[in-house]
Amino acid sequence: MxxxxxxxxxxxxxxxxxxxxxxxxxxxxxxxxxxxxxxxxxxxxxxxxxxxxxxxxxxxxxxxxxxxxxxxxxxxxxxxxxxxxxxxxxxxxxxxRPSPHVEPFDRAFPEHEQLPRQARIEFQLRELDDGRTASAMVWNGAPLGDPLTDAARVEDGYRFHDAFHLAYAAVLGWSPVMRALMRRKRKSDPATDEAEDGGRAVVVEEGISALVFAYASAHDYFDGIQHIDQPMLETIRTLVGGLEVSVLRSADWERAILTGFEVWRTLNQTHGGTVELDADARTLCVV
Known part of the structure; x- marks a missing residue:
């Protein structure tokens, strides 16, 4: 029937x-x-x-x-x-159910405009001239972005939050933030460069990272937690609506977020370390 x-x-x-x-x-x-x-x-x-x-x-x-x-x-x-x-x-x-196969969004673009499929990034703690402690990323022997502090009244480890962006790049194949820092913007296609790699997309990704971090702070930063509440995932899906990453599932986002926080917790506990990204395997880990 x-x-x-x-x-x-x-x-x-x-x-x-x-x-x-x-x-x-x-x-x-x-x-x-x-x-x-x-x-x-x-x-x-x-x-x-x-x-x-x-x-x-x-x-x-x-x-x-x-x-x-x-x-x-x-x-x-x-x-x-x-x-x-x-x-x-x-x-x-x-x-x-995670997407069965995630094709890189930049597959059709020149290699120098693609996010790296494999990479090792070192997170180093440095003391700034004013006494503040910052996290600096090093990739291929060169600085990757600017040193980051927690930018808060209370130290909470947010200076290592680039681990989240690296997790998005590894698991989702998407990160306008990392694409900008690594100088991998898709400038050969002005429309894609503006809509997918431009400032608005960067703001959306940073907003997601800050939103999830605030949520995670009330959930032991996802330590021992295997699933994220559905309303949070629905909010993220709303924020990325219209962007290329919107074709991926909530399960993909959950995996990316939990992966990022697993790396973040280790970096925060060990005061830095080296992270290995493998976009083909959709993994990110501290080595």
Missing amino acids: QLSDYQRAAVRTDQRPGADLEAITIGLLGLAGEAGSVATEYKKQRRDGAAYRASKIRMREELGDVLWYVADLCEKFGLDLDDVAVANLDKVKDRW
Whole structure:
């Protein structure tokens, strides 16, 4: 049976048809009640174990009631249950399944305009003339960008936040910040250089790094954490809307963020170190 066929059959048994406020309220309360009944059946199963022989039959019945109310509410809200199911599968795939193969966004550009596929970057702590401590990156024996301080009243290790940009470059194949620092902007195509590698894209990436860092500071900087809350990932997807990286999934962003913070935590604890980037393997690690 197709879900849309089930929906049409289910609504014919609706004792409170229509889409007025009272009808919708009854449907929502019914869904909540039946979801509670599913939990109650599971409680009985856990409590009585094998002695509760009706468990599977009762669970089928209660889940069927949940499905009926879902179909009924779809009808009241003008939705098609088939479409709802497909959209949900797309959402789940985006959230939990990384992109099977990430093609470099700069693959068609000259090598000198491509982000490096492999690289080693050293993070060194240096004391500035005014006594502040800064992190400086060195790549191929030359400085990479300017030394960074925490730029805050309290030291929190943000001076190592370029690890996040390197993780975006390694896992996502995307980092306007690193592209600018490494002088790998795609100037052979002015439109791409402006829209994808320009100042606005750089601001978006820096904003994402600052936003996630603030979130991470309340979550032990993701130490021991394997997943990031969906609203945070949805916010990031909104920020990058219209940019080339928007084709990647939330699962890709989660991997990039957690990779970056794993490297950041090590750099912060060891006061620097050498980071190895492998964009082909989509990895970044401290060596």
